[in-house]
Amino acid sequence: MSLKLKALLKSPWVFHLSTGSCNNCDIETLDCLTPRFDIERFGMLLVGSIKHADVLLVSGSCNRMSVERMKELFEQVPKPCLVVAIGTCAGSRGIFKDSYNCPVPLDKIIPVDVYIPGCPPKPEAIIAGAVKLIEKVGGTL
Amino acid sequence: MIRREEVLLDFTSRFHADILDLEDKSNTRVYVNITPESIVKIGTYLFRNVGARFNIATASDLPPNIEILYHFLIEDINLLISLRVFLDREKPEIESLAKDIEAFNWIEREMSELLGITFIGHPDPRRLLLADNWPEGICPLRQDYEEWDQTADRTRGV
Numbered sequence: 001m002s003l004k005l006k007a008l009l010k011s012p013w014v015f016h017l018s019t020g021s022c023n024n025c026d027i028e029t030l031d032c033l034t035p036r037f038d039i040e041r042f043g044m045l046l047v048g049s050i051k052h053a054d055v056l057l058v059s060g061s062c063n064r065m066s067v068e069r070m071k072e073l074f075e076q077v078p079k080p081c082l083v084v085a086i087g088t089c090a091g092s093r094g095i096f097k098d099s100y101n102c103p104v105p106l107d108k109i110i111p112v113d114v115y116i117p118g119c120p121p122k123p124e125a126i127i128a129g130a131v132k133l134i135e136k137v138g139g140t141l
Numbered sequence: 142m143i144r145r146e147e148v149l150l151d152f153t154s155r156f157h158a159d160i161l162d163l164e165d166k167s168n169t170r171v172y173v174n175i176t177p178e179s180i181v182k183i184g185t186y187l188f189r190n191v192g193a194r195f196n197i198a199t200a201s202d203l204p205p206n207i208e209i210l211y212h213f214l215i216e217d218i219n220l221l222i223s224l225r226v227f228l229d230r231e232k233p234e235i236e237s238l239a240k241d242i243e244a245f246n247w248i249e250r251e252m253s254e255l256l257g258i259t260f261i262g263h264p265d266p267r268r269l270l271l272a273d274n275w276p277e278g279i280c281p282l283r284q285d286y287e288e289w290d291q292t293a294d295r296t297r298g299v
Binding site for chain 2: 063064065068092093097098100101103104105108
């Protein structure tokens with residue numbers, strides 16, 4: 001594992017991007033930061049700018065308008081970066097598979113490291129996904 | 142304090158020539174079928190004179206017609222009046238209310254791009270929601286919509 005990635009995993013800063021989600025995944029993501037779950041104790045912090053982020057958290061079904069913005073954001077993330085797909089929409093487009101406005105699934109556009117299924121996933125599932133993400137790239141919590 | 146019966150009586154007597162059908166659905170809901178030519182007259186009257194709030198307009202493609210419902214809410218008596226017009230599916234055209242009332246502007250733009258309804262005299266008939274590379278003249282919410290994007294992937298992806 002590269003030194004950069006190892007340093008990144010000590011406190012992965014997260015940028016949260018909604019590509020046309022119904023907001024449930026976004027609410028559950030924010031729930032992780034509330035005192036009950038408090039994911040910040042693992043060093044995970046929600047940041048306001050993509051240029052400070054290590055992890056790109058994508059929710060929503062990638063509609064035609066937001067995909068262009070997502071590509072631009074992905075170009076701006078400092079590499080190496082990790083991508084997490086939150087919810088069924090980001091994972092497989094869910095019920096929007098045949099929608100006129102959702103032509104291509106997320107993982108055909110940018111490489112996705114971890115999928116967190118659920119509609120919406122519980123905060124526990126999101127935390128489990130974060131643990132898996134860290135384990136996947138070889139770190140320990 | 143105006144009453145529900147007074148409002149409806151005044152409304153029907155004023156526009157009896159344009160009203161095709163009136164369906165008194167419930168205490169708070171009235172559907173009025175009107176001729177498409179009279180929408181500006183009746184809509185403006187409800188908005189300006191009766192003091193109704195323009196709630197929203199909804200359109201749907203129900204062959205053989207395209208129908209638009211303009212929902213006006215009179216808050217004092219909690220009455221929702223839905224004006225319903227039936228348009229020709231081949232050439233859906235109706236007079237725009239956005240010329241006069243700003244609240245109709247965006248919803249008419251949305252109906253125009255998603256269902257292909259032409260609003261005659263709309264002050265700003267640009268697109269509202271669809272992507273920039275969406276081809277002209279294809280209406281996604283029509284019943285006969287077909288996939289145009291050859292690059293679209295309709296598999297699950299994962």
